[in-house]
Amino acid sequence: MPLALVALAIGAFGIGTTEFVIMGLLPEVAGDFGVSIPTAGLLVTGYALGVMFGAPLMTVLGTKVSRKRMLMLLMGLFVVGNLVSAVAPTFSVMLVGRVVASLAHGAFFGIGSVVAADLVAPDKKAGAIAMMFTGLTVANVVGVPLGTFIGQSAGWRVTFTVVAALGVLGLVGIARLVPDMPRAEGVRLRHELAAFKNVQVLLAMAMTVLGFGGVFAAITYIAPMMTHVAGYADGSVTWLLVLFGLGMVVGNLVGGRFADRALMPMLYVSLGALAVVLALFTLTAHDKIAAAVTVALIGALGFATVPPLQKRVLDQAHGAPTLASAVNIGAFNLGNALSAWLGGVVIAAGMGYTAPNWVGAVLAAAALLLAVLSAALERRAGSTGHTAGPAVADTGQSLPAQQQAAVHT
Secondary structure, eight states: OOHHHHHHHHHHHHHHHHHHHHHHHHHHHHHHHTOOHHHHTHHHHHHHHHHHHHHHHHHHHGGGSOHHHHHHHHHHHHHHHHHHHHHOSSHHHHHHHHHHHHHHHHHHHHHHHHHHHHTSOGGGHHHHHHHHHHHHHHIIIIIHHHHHHHHHHHOHHHHHHHHHHHHHHHHHHHHHHSOOOOOOTTOOHHHHHHGGGOHHHHHHHHHHHHHHHHHHHHHTTHHHHIIIIIOOOGGGHHHHHHHHHHHHHHHHHHHHHHHTTOHHHHHHHHHHHHHHHHHHHHHHTTSHHHHHHHHHHHHHHHHHTHHHHHHHHHHHHTTOOHHHHHHHHHHHHHHHHHHHHHHHHHHHTTOOTTHHHHHHHHHHHHHHHHHHHHHHHHHHHHHHTOOSOHHHHHHHHHSOHHHHHHHTO
């Protein structure tokens, strides 16, 4: 395993920690600034929106520099954002810090996915992407609970200072371990944008929104579901989230391993099983042990889709994958926001705390249908001898012969 992947995983660990740790520290932050919990919740919403809009924006701005330098700049931005949050004198300043840090999130994972895939042989690309995302999944098992404990014990400002220090560690690791990988000669912004003319890229992103949305339709409301339906004590929710995080780690690694062997079958199995498990969660949520097992399975099956979906976008975007890869990271967050809203709608309609599980099951099933459609379109295109879409022609015409050969390997 290239050491550069470790550097990328460290950066991912810091980003994953800062994204989710705020949820456990909202009461402390709200109390210090004298704002309500819903108002403090804007720190979560603002971060998610920053990821969605920051992913394409920062990637476009980075088209003029090498990928390594852009990763370093993104980690620097991440460090600055967390330091601003740590020393913020007012709530509005902290919100600005959160948004600044979020701008690095999508582009880091998008560009990092491309770099990780380029570091290894073609048959190990999904595994390399999974290794980078391991930092994100481990953050939910170690970083978030530890950050929450530090924040509750020593103050939430200390937590964000520690996260900034993790960002510095990731920055140094990238500077020393990631090889200098200049941007592809001949690839311009218009080539990156051309990838979005490819229906397969759009289908993969739609699968990301729906499949990952299925996971967070249920997990967003896990606290009231587990305390009011399963009968867990309030303090047990933290450990259930750790269980969810452990499932994420396992699923991410398994998804990366098998996606390199059979990408579409891996998507069929993970999305289909996810839809079934989410539907069953409406029943298993009434039993403590069954609910705990289900939470772990949702984490595993949900994150088993991440490496194959990210690799699918990279494969279909061909010679200009950077922007598409980054936008797909934003699609994960769009799925989170969409499913959280839909879950809230069914709860508000009086359908109960388990109703979001049905929403998640429907979303995951829809993602499975799109995967089947995508494969059918690909087979038909192959049988007629057509290329995958406009992005291939647009990109290939402008790439040097050596890079065109690399695109088709």
